[in-house]
Amino acid sequence: MNLGPGKEFDRIRGILTQLAEISGDADELGDDCALIPLGSTTVAVSIDNSLENVHFRTDWLDFKEIGFRAAGSALSDLAADGAKPIGVLVSLGVPTTQSKAGADPAAAIMAGVATMVHNLGARVLGGDLTRADQYMVDVCVIGTVERPVRRSGAREGDAVWVTGYLGGAALALERLREGKPLSSVLRNRYACPEPRIEAGSWLANHGASSMIDISDGLAADAQHLAAASEVGIEINLEHVPCWEEVAAMAALASGEEFELLCTMPPTFSDSSASTFRSQTGLQLSRIGTCLRGAGGRRGGVRLLDHNQPVALPAGYDHFA
Amino acid sequence: MNLGPGKEFDRIRGILTQLAEISGDADELGDDCALIPLGSTTVAVSIDNSLENVHFRTDWLDFKEIGFRAAGSALSDLAADGAKPIGVLVSLGVPTTQSKAGADPAAAIMAGVATMVHNLGARVLGGDLTRADQYMVDVCVIGTVERPVRRSGAREGDAVWVTGYLGGAALALERLREGKPLSSVLRNRYACPEPRIEAGSWLANHGASSMIDISDGLAADAQHLAAASEVGIEINLEHVPCWEEVAAMAALASGEEFELLCTMPPTFSDSSASTFRSQTGLQLSRIGTCLRGAGGRRGGVRLLDHNQPVALPAGYDHFA
Numbered sequence: 001m002n003l004g005p006g007k008e009f010d011r012i013r014g015i016l017t018q019l020a021e022i023s024g025d026a027d028e029l030g031d032d033c034a035l036i037p038l039g040s041t042t043v044a045v046s047i048d049n050s051l052e053n054v055h056f057r058t059d060w061l062d063f064k065e066i067g068f069r070a071a072g073s074a075l076s077d078l079a080a081d082g083a084k085p086i087g088v089l090v091s092l093g094v095p096t097t098q099s100k101a102g103a104d105p106a107a108a109i110m111a112g113v114a115t116m117v118h119n120l121g122a123r124v125l126g127g128d129l130t131r132a133d134q135y136m137v138d139v140c141v142i143g144t145v146e147r148p149v150r151r152s153g154a155r156e157g158d159a160v161w162v163t164g165y166l167g168g169a170a171l172a173l174e175r176l177r178e179g180k181p182l183s184s185v186l187r188n189r190y191a192c193p194e195p196r197i198e199a200g201s202w203l204a205n206h207g208a209s210s211m212i213d214i215s216d217g218l219a220a221d222a223q224h225l226a227a228a229s230e231v232g233i234e235i236n237l238e239h240v241p242c243w244e245e246v247a248a249m250a251a252l253a254s255g256e257e258f259e260l261l262c263t264m265p266p267t268f269s270d271s272s273a274s275t276f277r278s279q280t281g282l283q284l285s286r287i288g289t290c291l292r293g294a295g296g297r298r299g300g301v302r303l304l305d306h307n308q309p310v311a312l313p314a315g316y317d318h319f320a
Numbered sequence: 321m322n323l324g325p326g327k328e329f330d331r332i333r334g335i336l337t338q339l340a341e342i343s344g345d346a347d348e349l350g351d352d353c354a355l356i357p358l359g360s361t362t363v364a365v366s367i368d369n370s371l372e373n374v375h376f377r378t379d380w381l382d383f384k385e386i387g388f389r390a391a392g393s394a395l396s397d398l399a400a401d402g403a404k405p406i407g408v409l410v411s412l413g414v415p416t417t418q419s420k421a422g423a424d425p426a427a428a429i430m431a432g433v434a435t436m437v438h439n440l441g442a443r444v445l446g447g448d449l450t451r452a453d454q455y456m457v458d459v460c461v462i463g464t465v466e467r468p469v470r471r472s473g474a475r476e477g478d479a480v481w482v483t484g485y486l487g488g489a490a491l492a493l494e495r496l497r498e499g500k501p502l503s504s505v506l507r508n509r510y511a512c513p514e515p516r517i518e519a520g521s522w523l524a525n526h527g528a529s530s531m532i533d534i535s536d537g538l539a540a541d542a543q544h545l546a547a548a549s550e551v552g553i554e555i556n557l558e559h560v561p562c563w564e565e566v567a568a569m570a571a572l573a574s575g576e577e578f579e580l581l582c583t584m585p586p587t588f589s590d591s592s593a594s595t596f597r598s599q600t601g602l603q604l605s606r607i608g609t610c611l612r613g614a615g616g617r618r619g620g621v622r623l624l625d626h627n628q629p630v631a632l633p634a635g636y637d638h639f640a
Binding site: 011012014015018019022023031033034036038039040041043045046047048049051054055086087089090091093104106107110111114115117118123124125126127128129130131132133134136138140142144 | 328331332334335338339342343351353354356358359360361363365366367368369371374375406407409410411413424426427430431434435437438443444445446447448449450451452453454456458460462464
């Protein structure tokens with residue numbers, strides 16, 4: 001498999017090389033979900049960890065929101081493959097220091113997780129509970145998919161589309177870091193991300209050739225698509241749908257948006273996009289085009305601002 | 321569902337109560353695996369976290385062994401339900417402080433995980449990598465099972481059986497804590513636990529009425545079986561198969577043994593046990609009997625030493 005640039009991905013590439021030596025099949029790794037054909041269906045599974053002081057802070061979110069956010073983030077990987085959830089397994093790490101009497105943070109976190117999955121017609125299947133130095137909510141999602149969409153199917157001539165409006169997650173994070181007030185809508189964008197399950201399934205069923213959820217930032221995730229599909233991707237900055245008060249470059253760099261970035265064949269028209277909007281209630285914007293493969297890891301994505309080339313913002317890298 | 325006594329299990333009971341309020345289906349939670357009927361088969365999934373300074377220490381095990389042990393421990397949950405593994409998802413937490421140049425601990429841990437799953441005919445399906453304060457290896461296992469065995473099926477008159485010899489894990493841990501030398505066999509018992517996949521499958525196919533893997537200690541895990549099945553369990557101390565140099569009471573309390581504790585119907589004979597031994601190469605010992613339900617959480621297990629009642633040792637409790 002091919003990943004975009006970055007120290008985190010270099011490290012993952014090192015791991016994949018080692019796995020390939022042992023089992024000889026690491027090529028399939030690195031998509032949002034692993035896909036397991038089973039009888040007449042395909043099982044999609046993924047794991048996504050949320051760690052205190054890396055992914056969240058306990059003075060920004062209450063414990064139920066921490067569970068809600070962790071589950072939403074994990075379920076977003078199913079959306080990215082066009083899959084629907086059956087349920088989740090949750091590994092909780094909780095410090096032994098007790099909070100206020102009567103309120104077990106572990107139970108509050110799980111209430112958030114359960115509410116999120118219940119809203120999507122899925123359920124909590126099981127879990128593990130361990131004492132730890134940091135709060136940790138590691139969520140494994142299990143779903144099924146009829147027509148899985150990988151990162152690797154984009155072809156020259158496909159258009160690049162994105163759901164929703166970008167930049168709210170980074171803006172909320174900035175306000176929280178600076179201790180500034182934020183509207184409830186903006187707060188929810190950060191605290192309660194909605195995995196785009198219905199949208200992902202709709203796009204998969206309408207011919208999406210490749211798809212990914214925006215967790216590292218649109219620019220970085222477009223690089224993952226370009227690398228996996230071995231195409232070039234040209235993004236028109238002025239077409240990127242931005243959250244109110246957010247500039248396009250900031251929207252491109254904003255991670256943990258959990259919107260979907262996908263490529264659709266040329267037959268997918270503006271009228272198809274209108275149907276998507278009316279059926280899902282979500283925005284869908286055409287932001288670019290797939291070009292002939294540019295080759296090389298960094299060469300995959302080109303950014304244009306009213307036809308003028310501009311430099312790409314960096315994505316979030318855990319090990320930068 | 322019913323769990324044995326202990327603060328950890330009280331906490332889990334609190335979580336389950338909350339989940340039941342949200343989704344109304346928490347009754348199924350609490351077994352070793354979650355079971356998902358899918359077409360003509362059943363998917364078995366479980367998650368099991370291994371944390372630095374809780375489950376392992378980096379001065380006791382090298383990174384490959386840490387991966388080996390984490391995967392073995394997680395796969396043991398599949399064995400406990402009679403399931404066979406398809407693969408694992410692994411969430412790694414690694415401190416940013418680098419070790420010796422060239423050796424990425426994350427890659428070494430994953431090499432251990434991959435070796436373990438490869439030996440069982442399964443594979444690494446995917447994962448997540450995050451910087452963390454402690455090393456963390458959270459393993460989600462996915463398998464299939466034709467005839468799942470739960471904790472809840474034990475009936476009055478069933479005999480209680482256990483695989484292997486118990487107490488080696490605790491003895492190894494004690495030697496490591498005291499900085500004493502230990503034989504390679506004893507070291508392997510701790511560092512490289514072998515999940516009893518073949519044994520679990522064999523027992524499931526030969527009528528096991530309930531089964532659990534020994535992670536909290538035989539005494540504590542027998543309490544889980546008794547509580548879930550609503551039976552009493554009488555254990556004959558003198559029949560407990562002990563690791564060399566380990567006393568029976570210590571063997572009963574030893575956690576993370578990853579042997580299987582099961583109940584078999586009266587039709588399962590000594591000759592059936594001989595067949596098990598010759599086909600799996602493992603010991604199988606009859607250590608007790610299921611009685612009419614004693615009622616109450618603590619009343620589930622009774623221990624006899626040559627027909628004299630003795631007190632039960634406590635199991636491992638993360639939050640005691």
